[in-house]
Amino acid sequence: MSDVMNDPSGSGGSGRSGDAGPSGGSGMSGSGGLSLRARASVTFAAAVLLAVVVVVYILRAPTGSPGIAEPSAAGTISADGPRLRMLDNGMVAAVSLGDPSGPRIVTSQRCDRAYAAAGTVACLRPASALGATRLSVLDDGMRERRSIRLTGFPNRLRVSDSGRMIAWTLFVSGDSYAGGEFSTRAGILDTRTGRLASSVEEFAAVVDGRPYRAADVNVWGITFSHDDNRFYATMATAGHRYLVEGDFAAKTLKTLADGVECPSLSPDGTRVAFKAAVGGDPARGWRLSVLDLASRKVVATAENRSVDDQAIWLDERTVAYGLQRGDGVNDVWAVPADASGSPRLLVPGANSPSIDLPGA
């Protein structure tokens, strides 16, 4: 169904005067995460997992050898608990959530962003120099079920907890949220019905209670609620970066708060983890923070390094996110979702984390 956008210069946003042809935010690390569902269902899911054996090829991203790796061995994993999916230098990989530094399965799937939930693995294939990107929807065994051509450079990617809804954000001009001019395009695919919203910017927006239209609207960082219809995202316009609540069926967006980027909804649906621009200035970096949707109270987490990622929730109390070292190697870190504690290294040498409960 869906050739989506073939309009590289970005009709939806401001052309950037800067470098042409960015190749995509893979360094921006991470994409969001699937919130674990209710605890009770975890037990069930784990039981299901025990019965699921996933056959993958074990490959290796060859940091020292040219070209794409070839399968070096066939192997299997039988997960004995929830799996943490991530990218290992651009290859879809997985570890046991209970033993994230243990054996690692690295598949042959190369992505700039990946996100998995309930056995649906979404992958934004690396962009060409001209900005052609492909969304691949894979099943648990890494078989491609669907592919959509997109335009822009991969940035965020998310799958709803049920595995049904997929949302992505691409840069169509520029390559950073930090400064200068950029333009994003965010889309949503309903894998059950095939319905595609190729640009959420086209949804009817309500800002502070009033209908709103502007040419400079950009949307990024979508996170789904449990009903597979309602979602949250960032909508930027006129210098604001609003948290919006969206409705996929009704095609609407309404603002809830300002200064909230890349939201990630907690498993219980009451809070969003997000990145808060330091001093309101994205050029100064971001502080990973948590907003209580009812009280509108914000707490900054104990992670004081700049996190440019859409965090995931490991449980009701913990968020995880990617951070890049000075030499370009990424790590996934975790920190309590309040001001307590301190960051801990969760998965070395990985980014784009998500929690995959096949069959959930």
Added chain:
Amino acid sequence: MLRRKAAIATFLAAASVAAGTVVAVLGDATVASAATATFTPVADTYVDNSVTTTNYGTSAQLGVDNSPVKRMFLRFTVSGVSGTVTGAKLRVHTDDVSGAESPSGGTYKAMSNTTWSETGVTWASQPAIDGATLGSVGSVVRNTWYEVDVTSYVQGNGTFSIGVTSSSSDGADFDSRESGSTAPQLVITTGTTSTPTPTPTPTSGDPVLVGAGDIANSGSGDTATAALLDGIPGTVFTAGDDAYDNGSTADFNNYYAPTWGRHKARTRPVAGNHEYNTSGASGYFGYFGSSAGEPGKGYYSYNLGNWHIVALNSNCSSIGGCNAGSAQEQWLRSDLAANTRPCTLAIWHHPRFTSGSNHAPTTSVGPLVQALYDNNAEVVVTGHNHQYERFAPMNPSGQLDNTRGIRHFVVGTGGAGMYNFGTIQPNSEVRNNNTFGVLKFTLHSNSYTWQFVPQSGKTFTDGGTNSCH
């Protein structure tokens, strides 16, 4: 069982990766002097007696402790070393985290077992640390290199295992091979002298070529890098995007002139895409005048000592393409054919090879790389991605080629805001994106040394030497 299979397969794959990441920094083979070769581990891990069945082979950290008892295991494969080994030094780097420090950095011993599995070893299955004691490291602080002389053990090519124990209940944490530039190292020195540092001292009198790309804007990065140039004599190069945002006359006057402009009289520039935001890069050609080559072309060459330096224009669409048969490619081939100097270095803006996330590798400059390779060039320097990256010598397809390969550098560290890295590409040896600085080449008669010189207050550096082909 399944789990074990997976671990073994991962290990096999990991071993092949490690082999490719060996960084061999060899001296000039034609000059009788010391040479050093630096090897990173092909495997490293630790075990912990409080979690007796856990393997830490993929961890970025290595721990050595006596409570709980942690032991580190390192394995190196030394190859390609000829001549007498005059020194072998194990270098380990403590983690830059609180708690990495310790009263004891451990006791280092040789091991007879050199086949243990990095992703299989656990406390319960650990190999014996059964060889001679090589040395001990006293108290250690975080984020620091420590060295152990292992010359008595490593005396030539082969595979070597080293086990580390500690009698202190306050353990030390080191960076593992997964951690990149702070991975453990085995530095082998051969030849007649025993200079241990892998960064050679330039011979005085040899020409120096120093510079960077992605330089001058309203920020302060270009001020920091221009201050470095103040202390480094020689010829200055730019690698394009010299003056943001549009390379206009005003941009050059406002941003470039007050900083790097101090060194204009000794500068040989190239143009980046930002220069071409102004039609025909007229601001750029107007500012640099004849130093920039012919306007409308922007490619030219000159000689420094025994070296031929080629400045190219990778804004291919602005000058009629870079493809085989294009005016620039034809000029390059005839320029190289006429060259009589034994060594060649080329500079342009868009990298053919890069791990940066903001700009993909630029394949359109491939024919220029091919022409240089066909003529046995040594070095290519580019910018565009705002970071530092050094590649091993490669053929035009990006495959390791230690015979004729060209060493590629991305040095977009002149002052514009840093970019992230994306997927790390094959043969990428060193990367950094938090340090402005300049890359300094000392051009010896038949070899070169490179040194990344960081801005004041920063510590990242990189250096080495290669002979000419």
